[in-house]
Amino acid sequence: MQTLKIEARQETMSSPERVEAMMMGKPVDRVPFMPFAAGFCAVSTGINIKDMYADAEKCFWAQLWTQEIYGWDGAPVFGYASHGGWEFGGDIQMPEGEWEQAPKITRFPITTPEEVDDLEVPDVETAGCYPIHFEFSKIQKEFGMPISLFGMSPFTSAGNVCGVDNLCRWIMKKPDSAHALIGKALELHKKVIDCFVEKFPNYPMVCF
Secondary structure (H helix, E strand, O other): OOOOOOOOOOOOOOHHHHHHHHHOOOOOOOOOOOOOOHHHHHHHHOOOOOHHHHOHHHHHHHHHHHHHHHOOOOOOOOOOOOOOOOOOOOEEEOOOOOOOOOOEEEEOOOOOHHHOOOOOOOOOOOOOOHHHHHHHHHHHHHOOOOEEEOOOOHHHHHHHHHOHHHHHHHHHHOHHHHHHHHHHHHHHHHHHHHHHHHHOOOOOEEEO
């Protein structure tokens, strides 16, 4: 029986060098590993899963410690999949139970196409997760890391404002309402970017 021998490839770059080379289209010593694993980081460090989304400092350190333990390349980032619902005025529930891993929307801001016209684009300074996001970004800057902007998909955010099932129906039956809602989500994202640029001028940022 033949034995397959696998030799580990010697790393010649640090994580920052590897990620920068990848972003610039230059050769890397290996494929960078950049997970987005808030729940895993909470379990790995013993931090309450809720704090991964509600406490900027604990969220940052849990990711940094887990990165050091496992040796992956990605820097700490802040975000969650249900972005848009809370920010436009809906309600979310932070994860608490054993099987909960992320915030979930418990009340959508709107549920009918007639409500789209009256939906207001929120104030980025105070809406939803943004105050926590700003605090997280200050820590990123303190450590010399690029600031991460998450949830920059208007379609996804719009789905979190009215419910993905509703948005899919409106695209077919109420396309003007769907287009208007996605436009408001896009306007929110533009306001987010403008606000971050104002707060952190001439500082590197990454959108995901």
